[in-house]
Amino acid sequence: MDWFVAPEYWLSRLVFQRALAVVYLVAFLTAALQFRALIGERGMLPVPRYVARVPFKLAPSVFHFHYSDRFFAAWSWAGCAVSAALVAGADSLVPLWAGMVLWLIPWLLYLSIVNVGQTWYSFGWESLLLEVGFLAVFLGNDEVAPPIVVLFLLRWILFRLEFGAGLIKMRGDACWRQLTCLDYHHETQPMPGPLSWFFHHLPKPLHRVEVAANHVTQLVVPVLLFTPQPVATAAASLMIVTQLWLVLSGNFSWLNWITIVLGLSAVLFPTTAPKVSAAPLWYEVLVLAVGAGLLALGYHPVRNMISRGQIMNRSFDPLHLVNTYGAFGSVSRIRYEVVVEGTADDVPREDSEWREYEFKGKPGDPRHWPRQFAPYHLRLDWLMWFAALSPAYAGSWFGGLVERLLENDRDTLKLLRRSPFPPDEPPRYIRARLFRYRYTTWRELRETGACWHRTYVREFMPPTRLAAPVTQRR
Structure with missing residues (x-):
């Protein structure tokens, strides 16, 4: 089915997959190096104590069946190894089904970690990595062209991420509507970066321009992701530039970087697509079924997004397949x-x-x-x-x-x-x-x-x- 694939996005897929694998690698490395003090057997919030009171169906994780610090360390380092293999392109060296399994492994590994991470893993970018990582399983490898359904769903995540963040700002703190939030944000953000001091001291009129540009990028530009090329590429590129600006101004874990990764999936690079085989029927059926299921589950985040009582950063299922996002609905002044x-x-x-x-x-x-x-x-x-x-x-x-x-x-x-x-x-x-x-x-x-x-x-x-x-x- 020619309508099923978009061969011209083969390089977009390649860049997206390698960049996403790097984010996975950072996430697993963070888990491996910090877990003992946070959620280890003698940590501040031990995993054994958590799984004893929370049933598996509410927080699916391998650690419900067995936990030891040594096992958790092996689990995290295994995630690092698989992620590094994906960065190196291992999924392109194996058949389609094996490549999909390779992408499924880090998703399963990280899901088990997030679901027992408790307050230490309560950030929106944890669920975002899992939602994006699950879709990456069905994006295919060099055997087939990228499926249009999966490319659309990646843009749909990016739209909900940005548009939801824009709405929470407009509904939240009055300083967003008054264009004054950046008078405080760089000083009061969770973790300033090396340039945050300088960003704070930019002229106040420039801060007003920054806030106004942020509103345009989050409330107008995301709609353009679903327009024909090259408009969609321009929209994604503008969102990527905005995220790089945020990277310079603070330390927001991998939130900005995974947003950039999502943007890359919508960029159409000027290159000639290589010839590939037709997608097998089982693959087409699987992708269409998964796409339909995710769109149905998407009812909950959409309902939340358009609600006056919009909430930020919540998952609507224990597998983190669909989630709602948002940040800085209110900004601290002190x-x-x-x-x-x-x-x-x-x-x-x-x-x-x-x-x-x-x-x-x-x-x-x-x-x-x-x-x-x-x-x-x-x-x-x-x-x-x-x-x-x-x-x-x-x-x-x-x-x-x-x-x-x-x-x-x-x-x-x-x-x-x-x-x-x-x-x-x-x-x-x-x-x-x-x-x-x-x-x-x-x-x-x-x-x-x-x-x-x-x-x-x-x-x-x-x-x-x-x-x-x-x-x-x-």
Whole structure:
């Protein structure tokens, strides 16, 4: 069936698949390097405890049947290996059915991780990777031309992602309608990047232009994805450029990058398509059946998107096949940070020597300039930003973090940039204090070399110690 395929998109598919495999690789690497302290057997939110109270049908995962840290590590590193093979083009070296299996493997592996990741994996880009990754299974390899149905569904995801984000802004914080949100956003975003300070200090009229351009890109341009070429390519390219601008201005894990990957699937590259075999009947039937099923399931995110009570970042099925997205429906005007400190004193006093723990990505030392981490995801740092917004966001895990710092737990300390205590001399007490942070001015930067200025607000957690003597876990 000639109408079933679009041979001219063969290079678009190739670029999309290789780029998506890179995102998978980053996601699995993040899981492998951080899980022990977060969801491991002795983590802050252990997987065994979670699967004991949540049934398999609500959170399908292999870890319902068996969990150990060694097994989880092998699972994550297997995901890295398969992703690396896909980056190298292994799916093009095998028959069509085998290539589809290769793409199915990382989806199944990552689904098992996300479904037991709890609050550490509650971000929209986790579901987005799974939704896009599932479609990638049916995109085919070098044996067949790209199916039009799958290309359409990829654009449909991109449309819902961007248009939904645009709607949540217009319905949410008034600063989006007043074009003033970027007066605050670069300073208060979850994890600033190395250029965020400079973005914040751009002239306010330029910020107004940025917000207006964002509205056009999210509310108008996505409609053009479904128009004939070259308009669709121009629309996708504009969305890609916008995402690259966001990459420069902050650290949003792989959210911007997977959006760019989706945009690449809609770009028609000027090249001659190679000759390929006709798609086998079983493949056509399977793709059409999956496409019809996904469109039917899409009723829920569409209904949410057009609803006045629109919600952000929620999956409508345990397999994360269809989801709703959105970000920054409201923008904080003031940045707060939780600063964690420890002391070796037997009796904690205000004049004790309190030493500050430094995190890798979140602001701490006012002189420490932010680094670029995205697309790598610093999960603890992101949750610390939420904790500063409200202690309710940290209720399930912050006590576990404090306990592990009091034990000098090595897996937890690996998540930090610096611990002020030697490995064999843990602190006796830990406390947490809330500070207000703001970017310094150009003059303050020249005079002090600090990109942040901070002011003490209040106590976040009083000095706390272990009830029993410390015993090293490992």
